[in-house]
Each structure stands twice: as structure tokens, then as C-alpha cells.
Amino acid sequence: MPKIALISPKGPLYRARGGIFKKSLRYQPLTLTTLAALVPPEMDAEILLYDEGIAPIPANIDADLVGLTVITGTAGRAYELAAIFRKQGKTVVLGGPHVSLLPEEAARHADAICVGYAEDAWPRLLADYCQGALRPVYRQAADFSLDRPDMPYAHRHRFNPGHFLTQAVFEATRSCAHDCEFCVAPSAWGRRPYQKPVDWVIGDIRQFGAKKLIFVDLNLISDRDYARALFTRLIDLKVQWFGLSTVLIAHDAELMDLLAKSGCKGLLLGLETVTPASLADARKRFNGSVDFKALVRDLHDRGISVQGCFAFGLDHDTPEVFDATVEFAIDAGIDLPRFAILTPFPGTPLHRRMAAEGRILTRDWNLYDGQHVVFQPRAMSVRELAAGHERAWKAVYRFSAIARRLWRARNFQPLALTANLGYRFYAHHLHAFYTCDWPIQRPYAPCA
Ligand code: B12
Numbered sequence: 001m002p003k004i005a006l007i008s009p010k011g012p013l014y015r016a017r018g019g020i021f022k023k024s025l026r027y028q029p030l031t032l033t034t035l036a037a038l039v040p041p042e043m044d045a046e047i048l049l050y051d052e053g054i055a056p057i058p059a060n061i062d063a064d065l066v067g068l069t070v071i072t073g074t075a076g077r078a079y080e081l082a083a084i085f086r087k088q089g090k091t092v093v094l095g096g097p098h099v100s101l102l103p104e105e106a107a108r109h110a111d112a113i114c115v116g117y118a119e120d121a122w123p124r125l126l127a128d129y130c131q132g133a134l135r136p137v138y139r140q141a142a143d144f145s146l147d148r149p150d151m152p153y154a155h156r157h158r159f160n161p162g163h164f165l166t167q168a169v170f171e172a173t174r175s176c177a178h179d180c181e182f183c184v185a186p187s188a189w190g191r192r193p194y195q196k197p198v199d200w201v202i203g204d205i206r207q208f209g210a211k212k213l214i215f216v217d218l219n220l221i222s223d224r225d226y227a228r229a230l231f232t233r234l235i236d237l238k239v240q241w242f243g244l245s246t247v248l249i250a251h252d253a254e255l256m257d258l259l260a261k262s263g264c265k266g267l268l269l270g271l272e273t274v275t276p277a278s279l280a281d282a283r284k285r286f287n288g289s290v291d292f293k294a295l296v297r298d299l300h301d302r303g304i305s306v307q308g309c310f311a312f313g314l315d316h317d318t319p320e321v322f323d324a325t326v327e328f329a330i331d332a333g334i335d336l337p338r339f340a341i342l343t344p345f346p347g348t349p350l351h352r353r354m355a356a357e358g359r360i361l362t363r364d365w366n367l368y369d370g371q372h373v374v375f376q377p378r379a380m381s382v383r384e385l386a387a388g389h390e391r392a393w394k395a396v397y398r399f400s401a402i403a404r405r406l407w408r409a410r411n412f413q414p415l416a417l418t419a420n421l422g423y424r425f426y427a428h429h430l431h432a433f434y435t436c437d438w439p440i441q442r443p444y445a446p447c448a
């Protein structure tokens with residue numbers, strides 16, 4: 001009976017911490033629980049799941065095969081763990097977004113890697129492993145599809161619910177039809193739509209018994225017909241849900257109505273920038289077709305809160321962008337604004353362009369977490385970008401700013417206040433959160 005350990009390594013940002021942030025960022029990801037469900041039952045394997053973002057991994061894991069999921073910000077730690085396990089004679093398999101973006105790099109640290117989505121490749125890999133015929137690379141099939149009613153549901157129960165804000169995390173679709181220059185999704189997985197059967201998604205929610213849930217889909221409205229079918233079926237479930245969408249929802253009032261009727265209570269929107277020229281830089285011109293303030297109002301009118309995400313450091317961003325964005329977020333009444341520093345993730349067109357322009361300052365993947373400046377900005381200095389980002393967080397979460405935003409939102413929910421106070425705490429402890437004190441025990445020096 002093979003013993004399989006599946007691990008999500010910690011990262012400089014994604015790691016165990018106490019206080020109010022002990023559980024606040026921790027909705028349970030679907031990665032390990034999905035992989036656990038995909039282990040063929042006939043293997044009769046013993047499966048152990050570890051999330052190092054929650055608790056340290058025991059020194060001596062009893063496993064024959066270790067699977068690590070890798071995002072760019074956790075790649076350093078994943079490779080470190082891989083080396084330890086291989087030294088112990090365990091077979092190490094790596095998969096996840098970073099492995100799909102940089103397979104050659106990842107392959108140097110593993111006995112086998114899984115490139116792309118693993119619904120077919122992982123069971124194939126395990127079958128080969130059992131026969132002593134493990135190959136070094138397993139790839140997502142060219143005709144990969146999620147349109148399979150017999151897919152197993154994620155094994156959410158394998159984690160302790162006490163470690164998460166919620167385990168009610170679901171996924172209906174993967175990938176996104178757009179090709180924003182900075183985005184990992186089109187590079188890692190392509191732009192073809194992958195959709196689970198709507199019946200399957202509804203069945204998953206029913207069997208879990210969820211009444212409040214999160215969809216982790218990158219863009220739930222990427223295919224409007226699918227979105228309509230899903231939202232219509234959600235109405236009967238009488239659930240409340242949070243998810244992600246592009247601002248293009250603004251152009252479809254009918255879909256917005258349906259969204260509200262289906263129980264949507266919060267949407268995360270990639271607003272990205274208030275600098276119109278920067279939208280073209282990011283290959284996200286379609287955002288320019290939308291009046292953000294009107295969209296926020298329309299969503300609030302339907303009882304939907306807005307988490308508005310902005311990126312700083314696009315090529316047309318000058319030092320004025322920080323105050324302008326804060327003012328905009330307050331004026332628009334965005335319930336929860338979030339700021340990130342533009343990050344040229346490896347394998348993306350943005351990384352390739354910046355590398356060609358000689359603007360990549362470090363390839364220390366620990367710093368690729370959306371909170372560090374890893375490239376030379378075009379219209380400001382590295383310091384201005386880092387400091388402006390921090391100033392913006394503090395300014396938008398001043399008590400007076402929270403009050404103004406929530407007043408304008410006219411969409412008062414107790415959760416909005418709690419979330420704002422949580423983010424205010426985050427804004428005032430940014431260094432404790434993202435200063436790269438782990439694993440590099442030195443102050444952050446962007447040009448080192
Ligand atoms: C939950 C989540 C988180 C959680 C947990 C992250 C974690 N370590 O697991 C939190 C909130 C902490 C988080 C934080 C961040 N995240 Co995040 N997050 C997600 C999210 C929304 C869902 C993941 C999920 O459950 N997917 C569903 C599962 C089924 O898909 P999957 O993970 O891809 O796994 C499949 C395959 O990839 C493969 N696979 C994956 N791992 C393995 C391992 C093995 C062994 C095998 C065989 C196969 C395999 O098999 C699975 C089935 O096909 C994804 C977006 C998304 N929808 O995927 C972003 C995503 C992973 N995050 C991303 C980013 C950028 C971030 C942040 C930088 C954002 C920020 N500024 O805060 C931080 C970074 C934290 C850090 N580095 O310290 C990027 C990754 C980019 C990259 N190159 O690394 C993604 C892809 C979103 C995006 N499009 O940009 N995130």
C-alpha cells in the first residue's frame with residue numbers, strides 16, 4: 001500500500017502567523033484536496049495532506065511519494081523540501097502554476113513533474129509509479145477537458161476545518177479567455193475554456209451542504225452562456241457566494257441581475273489601474289470600456305460588495321498614481337480595495353518583455369509575491385514604487401477613509417466592517433507580512 005504525502009509549502013507571504021490573520025486569508029484551496037480525490041481508489045493508498053502555511057511539516061514524514069504544489073512565491077521552499085525528501089529516498093513529484101510556467105527549472109528538483117492540469121496526468125503518473133516506470137514529465141493532454149460528470153469531488157474533509165475561515169470553496173471553470181500581459185493563467189494553461197458540468201458543480205455544493213461559499217474561478221463570466229446556466233441553477237440552492245469577475249459584467253445588466261439573484265454577495269474585480277494609458281501597457285484595454293464608479297454603484301444597488309484590486313508600477317504609472325488611486329477607491333465607495341505591486345511572473349509575456357528591456361532586477365522567486373518590486377519601473381524609482389504602495393494601503397484604510405468608503409457604498413454589511421478593520425491591521429503591519437524575513441534572513445535589497 002503506497003503512502004502519498006501532498007504538501008503545500010509555505011512562502012514569505014503564505015505562512016503560519018498568529019493574531020487576527022491566523023485564519024483570515026485561509027479559505028481552503030482546492031489544490032491538495034483535488035489531487036487527493038484523483039488518487040485511484042484501487043491503489044489503496046494512504047494519503048496525508050500538509051499545508052505548511054498553517055503548521056510546520058513534521059520532520060520525518062512517513063511517505064513513499066511526496067507531491068508538492070508550487071506557486072512562484074513558494075518555489076524556493078518547495079525546492080528546498082524536495083531536496084530533503086529526495087535525500088531521504090522518497091520519490092518527489094512537483095506540480096502547480098510555477099511548474100507549468102517553468103518546467104525545465106522544476107524538473108531539476110524532482111523525480112517527476114506534472115505540467116498543466118493534472119486530472120489525467122496525476123492518475124497516469126501514479127499508475128506508472130506503482131509499476132516502477134515513473135517518467136520525468138507528465139503533461140496535460142492536448143484534448144484536456146473538465147466536462148466529465150464522473151469526476152470525484154475534492155476531499156475537503158481531509159483538512160481540519162478549524163484551520164480555515166471556510167472549507168466551502170468551489171470551482172466551476174478554469175482558465176480565462178483574455179490575455180492580459182501580466183497574468184499567469186493564459187501562459188500556464190492557455191485560453192481555452194475548461195468548464196465542469198453545471199450539474200456536477202451543483203452536486204458538489206449540495207453534497208458539501210454549503211450555504212455560504214467561495215468560487216476560486218479566475219473569471220466566472222469568461223463564457224457568458226456558461227455563467228448564465230450556472231447562476232440560474234444556483235438560485236434554487238439559496239446560497240450566498242463570493243467570486244471573481246472581470247469588469248465586463250458592467251455591459252450586461254441582465255447577467256448582473258441574475259448574478260444577484262443567484263446569491264452573489266461579493267465580487268473581486270481586477271480594476272488594475274486608474275491610469276488609462278497603463279491599461280494598454282497591460283493588454284487590458286477592455287477595462288477602459290467600463291465606467292468603474294458606475295459599475296460599483298450598479299453592484300451595490302444589487303447588494304453585491306466589491307473587492308477592487310489595483311496593480312502599481314505599470315509603465316505609465318507615475319508617482320501621482322498612488323494618491324489618485326486612493327482617492328478613486330474612496331470616491332467610488334469600494335468596499336475592500338487591495339493594492340499589489342505589478343509582478344512579472346516568470347513565463348508570462350510581461351516577464352519576457354521586461355527581461356528583453358533589461359528591467360528584471362532579481363530572479364529570487366521568494367520576492368515574486370505581489371508585494372516586492374522585482375523590476376525597474378518605467379516612470380518612477382524602485383523606492384518610490386515600494387513606498388507609494390505602502391502609503392496607499394495605509395491611506396485607503398485610515399478610519400476616515402473606511403468611513404467614507406462604506407458610507408458611499410450604502411451597502412452596509414457587518415462583514416464589510418470586520419474585513420476593513422482586518423485590512424487596516426494588515427496595512428499597518430505590511431513589513432511584518434511581506435518583508436522577506438523568511439527564508440532569507442536579511443533586509444530586502446531589491447537590486448542585490
Ligand atoms: C487559493 C489561492 C491562494 C491561497 C493559497 C495559495 C497556496 N499556496 O495554495 C492564498 C490566498 C494564500 C494565495 C496567495 C497568493 N496567490 Co494565489 N491563488 C489561489 C487560487 C485562487 C486558487 C487555487 C486553487 O485552489 N485552484 C484550484 C486547483 C484545483 O487548481 P490548481 O491549484 O492549479 O491545481 C491543479 C494543477 O495546477 C495541478 N497541480 C497543482 N499542484 C500540483 C502538485 C502536484 C504534485 C501535481 C501532480 C499536480 C498539481 O493539479 C491540479 C488539478 O489539475 C489560484 C487561482 C486558481 N483559480 O487556481 C491563485 C493563484 C495560485 N495565486 C496566485 C498568486 C499570484 C498569489 C499571490 C502572489 C497573490 C497576492 N499578491 O497575494 C499570493 C502569493 C502567496 C505567496 N507566494 O506567498 C497565482 C499564481 C501565480 C504564480 N506564478 O505563482 C494564481 C494562479 C492566480 C493567478 N492567475 O494569478 N493564493
Ligand code: SF4
Pocket residue numbers: 176177178179180183184185186218219246270
Ligand atoms: S482577465 Fe483576469 S484572469 Fe483573465 S487573463 Fe486578464 S488578469 Fe488573467
